[in-house]
Amino acid sequence: xxxxxxxxxxxxxxxxxxxxxxxxxxxxxxxxxxxxxxxxxxxxxxxxxxxxxxxxxxxxxxxxxxxxxxxxxxxxxxxxxxxxxxxxxxxxxxxxxxxxxxxxxxxxxxxxxxxxxxxxxxxxxxxxxxxxxxxxxxxxxxxxxxxxxxxxxxxxxxxxxxxxxxxxxxxxxxxxxxxxxxxxxxxxxxxxxxxxxxxxxxxxxxxxxxxxxxxxxxxxxxxxxxxxxxxxxxxxxxxxxxxxxxxxxxxxxxxxxxxxxxxxxxxxxxxxxxxxxxxxxxxxxxxxxxxxxxxxxxxxxxxxxxxxxxxxxxxxxxxxxxxxxxxxxxxxxxxxxxxxxxxxxxxxxxxxxxxxxxxxxxxxxxxxxxxxxxxxxxxxxxxxxxxxxxxxxxxxxxxxxxxxxxxxxxxxxxxxxxxxxxxxxxxxxxxxxx
Amino acid sequence: xxxxxxxxxxxxxxxxxxxxxxxxxxxxxxxxxxxxxxxxxxxxxxxxxxxxxxxxxxxxxxxxxxxxxxxxxxxxxxxxxxxxxxxxxxxxxxxxxxxxxxxxxxxxxxxxxxxxxxxxxxxxxxxxxxxxxxxxxxxxxxx
Numbered sequence: 001x002x003x004x005x006x007x008x009x010x011x012x013x014x015x016x017x018x019x020x021x022x023x024x025x026x027x028x029x030x031x032x033x034x035x036x037x038x039x040x041x042x043x044x045x046x047x048x049x050x051x052x053x054x055x056x057x058x059x060x061x062x063x064x065x066x067x068x069x070x071x072x073x074x075x076x077x078x079x080x081x082x083x084x085x086x087x088x089x090x091x092x093x094x095x096x097x098x099x100x101x102x103x104x105x106x107x108x109x110x111x112x113x114x115x116x117x118x119x120x121x122x123x124x125x126x127x128x129x130x131x132x133x134x135x136x137x138x139x140x141x142x143x144x145x146x147x148x149x150x151x152x153x154x155x156x157x158x159x160x161x162x163x164x165x166x167x168x169x170x171x172x173x174x175x176x177x178x179x180x181x182x183x184x185x186x187x188x189x190x191x192x193x194x195x196x197x198x199x200x201x202x203x204x205x206x207x208x209x210x211x212x213x214x215x216x217x218x219x220x221x222x223x224x225x226x227x228x229x230x231x232x233x234x235x236x237x238x239x240x241x242x243x244x245x246x247x248x249x250x251x252x253x254x255x256x257x258x259x260x261x262x263x264x265x266x267x268x269x270x271x272x273x274x275x276x277x278x279x280x281x282x283x284x285x286x287x288x289x290x291x292x293x294x295x296x297x298x299x300x301x302x303x304x305x306x307x308x309x310x311x312x313x314x315x316x317x318x319x320x321x322x323x324x325x326x327x328x329x330x331x332x333x334x335x336x337x338x339x340x341x342x343x344x345x346x347x348x349x350x351x352x353x354x355x356x357x358x359x360x361x362x363x364x365x366x367x368x369x370x371x372x373x374x375x376x377x378x379x380x381x382x383x384x385x386x387x388x389x390x391x392x393x394x395x396x397x398x399x400x401x402x403x404x405x406x407x408x409x410x411x412x413x414x415x416x417x418x419x420x421x422x423x424x425x426x427x428x429x430x431x432x433x434x
Numbered sequence: 435x436x437x438x439x440x441x442x443x444x445x446x447x448x449x450x451x452x453x454x455x456x457x458x459x460x461x462x463x464x465x466x467x468x469x470x471x472x473x474x475x476x477x478x479x480x481x482x483x484x485x486x487x488x489x490x491x492x493x494x495x496x497x498x499x500x501x502x503x504x505x506x507x508x509x510x511x512x513x514x515x516x517x518x519x520x521x522x523x524x525x526x527x528x529x530x531x532x533x534x535x536x537x538x539x540x541x542x543x544x545x546x547x548x549x550x551x552x553x554x555x556x557x558x559x560x561x562x563x564x565x566x567x568x569x570x571x572x573x574x575x576x577x
Contacts, residue, residue, distance in 0.1 A: 065488045065560040065567075111458045112520070112552050114491040119469050 005155045010139045013162055013171075017131040020172040025127075029412045030173060033127035034118060037356070038176025040072045040087050042126060044094035044271075045101045046117025054271050055084025063118070073284065077276050084275035088283030091268045092218030093178050100129035130175025137184035138162060141369050144191040148329050149376045153383075156397075157376045161368055164314035164401035166360035169408050173359070178218050182366035185215045186225065190369045193229050194331065197246075200253035209260025216261070217268045221346055222366065227339045233331035288351055295348035300361060304426050305419065306353075311360035311407065314400035317393070318371040321378030329377055336370040343367065357418030359411040360404075406431060460548045468492040470555075472564075474572055486567035488560050493550040494576050501538045501553070504571035505529045514558035515568055519543055520551050529557075529568045 024030050034042050043059055051058035060068055068074040068085060077086040094101075104125035105115060113119045138158060145154040162168050170179040188211045196204045208229065215222040234243050247254050272281050301307050309316045325333050347353060347363040355362050364371075382390050410416045415429050436444070470490035477483045483506075494501055505527070507513040512528035517536055524538045543551070553574075557567030 062556065063488060065558070065565060069565075107458065110455065111461060112464070112548055112550070113467070114469055114489075114552065114554060115521075116469075116489060116491075119491070120467065 002152045002155055006142070006151055009155060009158055010135055010142065013138060013168075014131065014135045017135065017168070017172050018128075020168070021127050021131065021175070024173055024412060029414075033123045033176050035176070036071070036174075037073075037089065038126070038174070040074055040089040041093040041178055042097070042176060043072075043074070043087065044091050045097060046122075048094075049098075049101065049105070050115070050117050055275050056087065057084060059117075060085055063116070073288070075283070080277050086272075086275050086281070086283045088288075089178070090217045090220060091271065092214050092216075093176075093181050095214065095217065095264070095267070096133060096181050096184075097126060097129045100125040100132075127175045130177070130180040131171050133184040134167065134171030134175070134180035137180070137187040137369070140184070140191045141187040141372055144187065144369070145372065145376050147194065148326065148373075149380055153376055153379045156379060157372055160314055160375060160397055160401050161372045164397070164404045165312040165368055165371075166358075166362060166365055166404070166408065167368055168405075169359045169411070170362065170365050173408075173412055174362075177362065179362050179365035182215065182218050182222065183368055185211055185218060185222075186367055187369045189215070189225065189228055190332070190373065193232050196229070196253075197232060200250045202253065202256055205253040205256040206260045209257035209262075210264055212257070213261035213264030217265055219366065221343070224339050224342050224346075225367075227335045227342075228332070231335035231338065235334050236327075236330045290346065290349040291351060292345070292349045295345055296353040297344065297348045300344060300348040300353055300363075304421050304423050306355070306358065306361045306421075308361040308364045312364075312400075312404055314375070314397060314404065315364070315371050317378060317397060317400065318375035321374030321376070321381070324381035325374070325377040326380055329373055332370070332373055336373070340367060340370065354419050359408055359416070460550075462549065464493045464550045464552075465495070470567075471570075472566070477569065482572050483569040484572045485569050486555050486557060487565050488557050488567050490555045490557075490567065490570075492553055492574070494553060494574060496540075496546045496548055496551045498551075498576035499540050500577040501540070501551075501574065502535055502577075503574040504533045504535050505555075505568050506531055506533045507568045508561055508566070509559070513568060516556040516558075518552075518554040518556070520546060521554070533571065 021033075025032070043056060044054070046063075047053045047056050047059045051062075053059065056068070056074065060066060060074075067076070073088045074085050075088075077084055101117075101122065104121040105117075107121045108115045108119060111121070113121060141161075142154060142158055145157060149157075167180075167183060170177055170183070188207075192204065192208050192211060196208050212226060212229070215225055230243075234240055238246070269279050273279050275281075296303075299305060299307065302310055304310055309319075322333055322337060343363065347355070347361075378393075382393050385393075407416055410429060410432070411418075413434065415432060415434065417425060468491060470487040471492060472485040472487075474482055474484055501519070505515060507515070507529035508531060510531065512530045515525075515527055515529045516523060517525040517527075517538075519538055520543065522543065524542070525536050527534065527536065555568070555570070560567050
């Protein structure tokens with residue numbers, strides 16, 4: 001039964017995701033796949049592939065009559081003689097989406113649809129791409145978890161993480177956003193890091209470098225996740241001195257990884273330089289910035305507006321897992337907790353700590369593989385506990401997952417507000433179905 | 435070596451892909467597909483119109499010998515509108531608030547093996563937060 005579950009779970013999620021996307025667009029729950037923040041992640045593709053215009057001029061003129069709409073946050077760079085449109089969202093999603101875009105473009109030409117980057121097949125390809133990367137992320141995570149945990153626990157964790165958080169939502173309803181892509185990359189990181197330390201071969205080094213580079217250009221703040229390969233197993237199996245010595249002994253592998261990462265980051269640097277004359281730049285304007293002196297920790301973690309543990313209570317259970325990790329998984333604990341703490345500080349300090357319209361707190365969707373490790377550890381710990389503790393915990397995990405599914409569907413139907421939910425609103429909408 | 439079963443699966447997949455591609459070559463549903471057009475509205479003269487965004491596309495039967503449609507803008511100074519049929523530019527006009535008719539004879543277009551011709555409209559300047567381009571008298575006349 002468990003073996004069958006492992007064989008069918010990921011394909012099943014893919015089929016469910018396809019059905020969900022068909023329902024979302026045919027029922028009119030969302031207008032079209034390429035929308036909102038997704039537009040600025042996506043515009044690189046039509047701009048560069050169709051118009052050979054990395055500074056986004058042609059698209060601004062042809063699609064938006066000379067000026068990108070304010071909601072895209074793409075601003076005209078005028079300082080220091082710069083010439084172009086600066087996109088605050090980096091190029092990583094577009095790089096990953098490229099094969100889907102090219103397939104859509106060829107099919108568009110074949111069917112005589114408008115080859116403008118925004119017609120039917122481009123929209124469908126963009127949506128499918130997010131789903132495929134989310135599903136690939138699940139498959140990689142499954143394999144990563146099987147290294148440490150029994151198949152039954154892995155299957156339960158995959159089901160819970162997929163449906164007990166906002167992951168499925170960001171694979172389907174908002175598939176154009178960066179989160180399914182980042183989830184895929186973080187899953188790959190969790191898969192690759194222990195294997196790289198087992199044997200830092202050239203192919204593993206290049207893969208690790210590509211994943212790290214793609215993470216940075218998918219969301220620059222994911223540079224923090226480089227702590228994972230650096231601090232893996234430090235303080236558990238090895239000391240910091242031993243780690244540095246290991247990296248020194250395998251300098252050629254480290255150089256290969258760094259070169260691969262640099263290759264992936266290079267297009268982003270070239271775009272920044274060609275638009276602004278600077279290699280490094282922030283695409284946000286002065287109002288859109290961090291307020292590190294007054295972070296909204298409670299808001300980000302527990303509030304009814306967007307609190308990650310409020311909207312995905314399953315992750316609160318997963319959090320406990322960090323403290324009962326089996327010996328082999330503990331290698332992930334320190335870098336994961338440090339990365340999660342720093343990400344929380346960054347997110348809580350961002351001027352829009354709710355991250356705009358979203359189901360749950362989408363900043364944490366990207367790092368769900370780290371929570372999956374912790375949740376699996378918790379489940380493994382449960383196995384040796386008395387029956388009442390096991391029953392209560394399994395019930396809590398099941399209820400948290402079911403609640404998340406219901407609330408996701410409520411969000412799709414417009415019952416859950418996209419932001420700024422109040423306690424009164426929540427009480428009124430709790431488990432309500434039209 | 436691929437097993438016989440895998441060959442069969444691969445052959446079926448190839449055959450299915452060819453069928454899908456053949457079906458997508460000239461799909462009938464293109465007749466009702468459009469992009470960059472707002473819904474049908476009635477303007478102040480009581481005429482049914484559709485506003486474009488900065489770019490709009492719709493399809494007309496390839497069998498038509500004449501495609502004719504009325505265009506009007508909003509700006510007194512006029513707005514530059516380019517019209518393409520199957521990717522080939524057939525007209526470039528200034529659209530004023532007064533209606534003007536664009537006529538394209540099929541004879542002036544390259545022969546098409548498809549059921550529908552794609553009409554693209556590109557507007558140089560839009561207005562309002564919704565980014566309206568020009569209005570087109572709807573439905574478009576074909577003969």
